[in-house]
Amino acid sequence: MKSLPQPLGPRQTVELKGGRLRVLPHALLAAVSLEPPLTPDADLALRIDLLADAAAGPDATGIGAVSPTHPLQLELAAAPAAGQGEELLAYTREQGILLPLGYGRFDPDSRWAHVDIPVLPESEALAREGSGSGRSLRIFLRELVYDRLRLEQEPARLALPRFASPQALEVSEYEVDVAQIREQVAAATQILLFIHGVIGNTRTMAGTVNRLVDGQALGAGFLVLTFDYENLNTPIRDIAATLRSKLTAVGLGRQHDKALTLIAxxxxxxxARWLIEKEAAAPPVSRLIMLGVPNGGSPLQHIRQWTQGLLTLTLNGIALVKLAGLGLPVLAGILARDYDTLDELAPDSATLQALYTAPDPQVPYVMIAGDTRTLGIVLDDRDSPLNRLLSVLKQQGRQAVADLFTRNLFGDEPNDIAVAHSSMRHLAPGRQPAMTFYVTDCDHLSYFEHLPAIERLARLLREQGSP
Known part of the structure; x- marks a missing residue:
């Protein structure tokens, strides 16, 4: 796929690929064309040839013309199927490393995916070609199609997960009819409730119940429920209050007599902790099993910075394992929205302080803690892809992202990339029973695909009484 160069200007939209790709008017002095992608995962490759004057330096028409206040804007016509969403990822290659440049979201009204590129690299990505004095930059575009969570009409959902088969490891659909859920709750003795984290959903999380451990499904003997919620804009206390209300509606109110285990x-x-410790009419909980929970705060507070770094690792194939069913679409989707921080995850937030000082609920708590230090990845090899990535991040002014991952992935303190063990352990002293703490060698997004963590879950669920 190749096209003739077209001039980019402040009053002219460049249309490529039969009008399906548009570069909106911009002061950048350049010619724009399409060429075959050089990376196997890219759908399109946009070539930007800077004219000689523009290449001479960052001025009003050079690379400095592209800035957060005047981003280079791309639009791609898209038509995802019903029930699907689409994100658009723009990236470039720098010293053999793929660097994200911008993230966009599909607009179902306009039928276009729009991406803003707030800055262009200034070093190797701007390669000199031929005998001219200008330089060229390639921007790769990748369409990321994913199944939507269908939470648009309701910001929180308590459901019975349905699976295509007893061996399926992903939820195929959710039963949300209150009467049906209430009927099954009434007939059950033991109930498992899955609550997802700051990014993601219960689709693969709940599928863990079908994994065979010692010849038996992990969730055998349990009625399984899931709770999905809008997790980047709603306060934790409000989410917990909604959960309490929905549990009460299906027969799990303050006086229920079931063995209710939460996996969060x-x-x-x-x-889950706010539900147990702070909700006045909380339902009785037999046990809370936590995985990578930031009781004392987390860099996840800086959600865009953390997600950008994780997406960069994933794009370069350096992510430790598959991202628990999330992958690039979810990560790019977070970056395409206007989320900057999750203030409640700051170590000194009022929410975390309220939980730390809450009365002891006398509920057994268990923590499964990932530790990336045991995965054998080190920074000693200067030629490793990870070293090159961190070096390029620093050169491109992304020191904060580089520092975040240097510290959390390779620092001295045990952590799962997102949460340090000291944060996971951050409960008030003297609780009875004391929290049980297990360590496993996985990262923050891999608990429900990591075999040792799954085996630990199975043992906990099969035990009688407290862990």
Whole structure:
């Protein structure tokens, strides 16, 4: 796929690929064309040839013309199927490393995916070609299609997960009819409730119940429920209050007599704790099993910075394992929205302080803690892809992202990339029973695909009484 160069100007939209790709008017002095992608995962490759004057330096028409206040804007016509969403990822290659440049979201009204590129690299990505004095930059575009969570009409959902088969490891649909859920709750003795974290959903999390451990499904003997919620804009206390209300509606109110076990990941553990410790009419909980929960705060507070770094690792194939069913679409989707911080995850937030000083609920708490230090990845090899990535991040002014991952992935303190063990352990002293703490060698997004963590969950669920 190749096209003739077209001039980019402040009053002219460049249309490529039969009008399907548009570069909106911009002061950048350049010619724009399409060429075959050089990376196997890219859908399109946009070539930007800077004219000689523009290449001479960052001025009003050079690379400095592209800035957060005057981003280079791209639009791609898209038509995702019903029930699907689409994100658009723009990236470039720098010293053999793929660097994200911008993130966009599909607009179902306009039928276009729009991406803003707030800055262009100034070094190797601007390669000199031929005998001219200008330089060229390639921007790769990748369409990321994903299944939507269908939470648009309701910001929170308590449901019975349905699976295509007893062996399926992903939820195929959710039963939300209150009467049906209430009927099954009434007939059950033991109930598992999954609560997801700051990014993601229960689709693969709940599928863990079908994994075979010692010949038996992990969730055998339990009625399984899931709780999905809008997790980047709603306060934790409000999410917990909604959960309490929905549990009461299906027969799990203050006086229920079931053995209710909560399995909560990341921020979902804080929702579970608020339900147990702060809700006045909370339902009785037999046990809370937490995985990577930031009881004392987390860099996840800086959600855009953390997600950008994780997406960069994933794009370069350096992510430790598959991202628990999330992958690039979810990460790019977070970056395409206007989320900057999750203030409640700051170590000194009022929410975390309220939980720390809450009365002892005398509920057994268990923590499964990932430790990336045991994965054998080190920074000693200067030629490793990870070293090159961190070096390029620093050169491109992304020191904060580089420092975040240098510290959390390779620092001295045990952590799962997102949460340090000291944060996971951050409960008030003297609780009875004391929290049980297990360590496993996985990262923050891999608990429900990591075999040792799954085996630990199975043992906990099969035990009688407290862990």
């Amino acid at each position: 990941h990341s921020m979902g553990g804080l929702v």
